[in-house]
Amino acid sequence: MHAGSPSLHGANPKLRLAARRTPEDLDALVLNLLAASNRPISAYDISDRSIVAGQSIVPNQVYRTLARLIDQGLVHRVESLSAYMLKQQSFDGCLICDQCQAVQILSDPDLFARLQDCAHRFGFAVDRTVVEMHGCCRDCATHDHPNREHEAKRVFSDSTPPPNIIGV
Numbered sequence: 001m002h003a004g005s006p007s008l009h010g011a012n013p014k015l016r017l018a019a020r021r022t023p024e025d026l027d028a029l030v031l032n033l034l035a036a037s038n039r040p041i042s043a044y045d046i047s048d049r050s051i052v053a054g055q056s057i058v059p060n061q062v063y064r065t066l067a068r069l070i071d072q073g074l075v076h077r078v079e080s081l082s083a084y085m086l087k088q089q090s091f092d093g094c095l096i097c098d099q100c101q102a103v104q105i106l107s108d109p110d111l112f113a114r115l116q117d118c119a120h121r122f123g124f125a126v127d128r129t130v131v132e133m134h135g136c137c138r139d140c141a142t143h144d145h146p147n148r149e150h151e152a153k154r155v156f157s158d159s160t161p162p163p164n165i166i167g168v
């Protein structure tokens with residue numbers, strides 16, 4: 001019996017198969033792994049999960065694939081977590097619970113406009129704006145949550161669009 005070897009020359013047919021995948025195959029794999037996650041995950045998480053799923057993607061491939069998917073507007077990078085999530089709606093910012101790691105998307109086009117106005121008043125030309133607020137979500141604030149995974153899934157999978165959470 002052979003010991004498991006990480007070598008590409010080993011007998012693992014899945015790794016040999018991986019070399020023949022097209023960028024479109026990798027896009028679909030990464031999108032599926034992100035869709036299966038109930039929270040933003042890192043590139044290394046994606047690589048680890050791809051191995052568990054039997055379709056190994058090495059981190060360099062994951063980064064290249066993520067860059068492509070971000071360019072296409074399909075994936076969003078949560079900067080303060082160095083993690084990635086599907087971009088399923090207009091993304092103007094997010095609320096990140098530091099207790100259960102649930103992420104709530106903020107959809108408020110006025111938010112960027114107001115921040116741009118603030119910057120312009122200082123003669124500042126904005127290249128990039130990141131609005132990520134860390135804190136404690138309503139569920140964690142109001143419940144003793146024995147199962148944080150469950151809480152995160154519940155919050156993150158709530159598909160009702162969050163209409164202008166930040167009021168005018």
Ligand SMILES: [Zn+2]
Nearest residue numbers: 097100137140
């Ligand atoms: Zn929470």
